[in-house]
Amino acid sequence: MPSSSRGHPTVAVDRVSRSFKVPSLEALKDLGPASRALARFGWRPTVKLQALKKVSFTAHSGESIGVIGINGSGKSTLLRLIAGLDVPSRGTVKATSQPVLLGVNAALQPELSGLANARLGLLAMGFSPEALEEAMAMVITQANLGPAIHRPMKTYSAGMGSRLRFAIAAASQPEILLIDEALATGDETSRNRAEERMDQIREQAGTVFLVTHSGQTVEQTCTRAIWLHHGELVQDGPAKETATMYRWWAWNVANGKHDVADKILRQETAKGAAMAEALAKATTADKSARSGKPKKPGNPGQKPHRGTSPKSDRPGRGDEDGVTS
C-alpha cells in the first residue's frame, strides 16, 4: 500500500465545500426598477459563488503536493482553508499540526522594516522571545536581503517581499507548509534557495503544498499533484502524469479546441473519481486488516479521507476481525 511508504497522514480534507456571497451586477438586469434605483446609490445584489465543491484528499508526510488549475479554480481558497484562516461551509479539514501559509498578498506592515515584520510574524506564530533570536538569524540568512532588511517593507520589490515572507514561513519550521504562487516572483537564485528549503522540510517528514497555475513548476518540484477546476477535484495523482494532462488540456483550451479539452476534463474527472474509490476501498481493507492486529484498533487519527461514503471510511472495531484477518 502506498500509505505505508508515504508515511503518516498529515492533512485530511474531507468533503470540503466553500461558497462566498459576492456582490455582482450580473443579476441586476433581471431585477425590478426599485433594485436598479438602489444600485445607483451603491447597493449591489450578491450572487453565490461556489469556490470549492466537495473536495476530499489526504496528504502524507514526505509529500510535496502541487495544486494546479486555472485562475479562479479554488486553489487559494483550498490553501486558506487548510491553513485555518478560513472556515469551510461544509466538511472538515484536519491536520497533525498548525499549517503555515505563505501567501502572496501578505504585505504585513508596510511601514515597518523587514526585520520588524519578521519579528512580529514569528511572535504571531507563537514564538517565545528565547526561541526568537535563533529563528531571526535563520530569516536573515534565508531571505538574503542584505542591508535592505532594515528598510521599511513598502520599499521592497515584489520579489524581495516574497523572499522575506518565504524566509519567515520557513524559519518557523512548520511540519506543513503552504505556498501560494510565491516562487514565481523570485529570481533564479532565490528560487533555488527556496526549493532547497522545501526539500529540507519534506525530508524532515513534513508536507509541502504549492499552489500554482504552471504545470511545469509542479513537474519540477512536486511528487504529487491535485488538479482543481471550478472548485472541483479533477485529478489527484503523481505530479508528472497529472501535470502533463493539465498542460495538454490547457494547450487545447488555449488553441480553441474546446471539444478536446472538455473530453480530457471529463475523462480525467472520471479517472480521478475511480482512483479515489479504488484507493478508499483498498485503504478500508487495509484498515480492517490492521484493526485486527494492533493494540489500538481504528485510531481515528489515521482515518483516511477519500471522498467516499462515510461508512467505508470507518472500519468496524471488533465484529469485522473474523472476516478480514
Next chain:
Amino acid sequence: MTSRNQQDAQVATAAPRLRTIGRRPPLGSYLLDLWQRRHFIYADSRARAFSGNRDYILGNLWLIGKPILDGITYYIIFALILQIDRGMDNFVGFLLIGIFMFSFTTRATNSSVTAMISSRNLLQSFSFPRASIPLAVLTRELLSMIPVLTTMFLLLIVLAPSDYPVVVTWKWSVFFLIFGLQTLFNTGVVLYCARLGSALPDLKFFLGFLTRMWFYGSGVIFPITRFVQDEFWIAVLQSNPMYLVLDMSRDILLFDALPSARSWMILSAWAVVTPLMAFLYFWQGEESYAQQQ
C-alpha cells in the same frame, strides 16, 4: 501478509493525531493560546504606536497636544463665554481630569472599531488567537496614557487656583486603583468594538456620535447635576462607568477625599462584568475575523 500488517500497525501507532483546523478552540485552550501570545501582543502594540502618529511633525507629542487644545477650546466656550464655572472652586482642574481621562476611552474605542479591518494582513497571514489584536490596541492606548497622565498631574498642580491648591497626598495612590478599573472596563469596550466593527465597518462613522453623547453624559465639562434635575435620570447618569471614573478621580485629585462606597461598588461591577461578557462575545466570533465574507 502478517509482517506487512505489523509494519502497518507500527506506522499507525507512531503517527501523530489529526485535529480539526480553523475551528474556534474551547475557552480554556483559547486563553492558554492567548497567554502564550503575550509577547506578540506587546510587539504588535509597539508597532501600532510606531505607525500611529509618525506622519505628523510633532509625532507622539499630539497625545498630549490634542487634549490640551481640547481643554483650551472648552475653557473658552464654557468658562469665558457661557460662564458655567461660576460657583466651582477649580474649574480648570475639573476640566483637565475630565478631558484627559476620557480621552483614554475615546481613543480605545476609535482604534479598536477599525482594528480588525486594518489588521487584515496579519489576520490572513498567521493563525493566532484573534483577541490578540484588540488587546494590542488596548496595550498601545495604555502605554500612551503614561505621558498623558504625567502631563495631567503637572498641569493640575501648576494651574490650581491659589485658594484651592492641589496637594499630592497618599490618597493619590488610590487614583491608580480607579485608573486600573477604567483599564479593565476599557478592555471590555475594546473587545466589543473590535467584533462589532469587524461585522459592521460603518459603525466607525456612528461611533463619533455615540462617544459625544457619552462625553456629555459623563460630566466631562460640567457637573451633570447642573442641567439634569430629575432624580431618576441623575441616578442613571451617575451609574455610568465613565461618570464614576471621572467623579472618583476628582474626589481624590482635587478634593483630597475618598470616593463613596456606592461609587466603588458600581464601578467595580462594571470593570468585572464588561470585560468578561465582551471576551465571550469576541471569542464566539473567532472564526469570522479573517474571512473575506
